[in-house]
Amino acid sequence: MYAIITTGGKQYKVAKGDVFDVEKLDAQPGDEVKLDVLMLNDGKKVLVDADALAKKKVTCKVVDQHKGEKQIVFKFQKRKRHSVKKGHRQNLTRLEVCSMPRITSTAKKAASTEAAAE
Template identity: 50%
Template sequence: MSYVVIRTGGKQYRVSKGDLLDVEKLDVEEGKVITLDDVLLFVDDKKIKIGTPTLKTKVEAKVVSQFRGEKLRVGRFRHRKRHHKIMGHRQYLTKLEITGIEHV
């Protein structure tokens, strides 16, 4: 089974063909196919390729949906003042389906 490590949105993800992945928001419409070319590692059954810093491997992914993640609660508390503040944040995310890995 082959897999790759890709970098998108400042984070690294280990993916293989058919995986569903939630990444930071990409400005692409739903249903479009995008190419991710920032591949850091390629692992096949018998060989391992490590990029310096990247490889010439391309990963094709289909944009399944654009959505917002779960709400994160952030709190601030000032002791001795009896003051506290709770804030929330919901990150915009993109769900991708990996459709193919093309290794050169």
């Protein structure tokens, strides 16, 4: 069972117990955050209906706040004796997935009635 979630303008594929890094969130270690779900898959059924997924959230626990690896930015202009070396470290939040929503029978019925109406 996995879900596709969105945060910080990016999408992540997560399952229960996964630990992953996202762009910095305003939360302290130990806090719980609820993230929006774009798709649910339980191995047999896939749920992508936006109306049914609007109510579902993935609950994650904040493990820590840290900085990512250093990214080197090097600019060079030949024959002009010009070079600039800069670095950047992105602030990140490490999350652990605590609970995942389930695909309920009402969501299946709603999806089947919409398919029949079309």
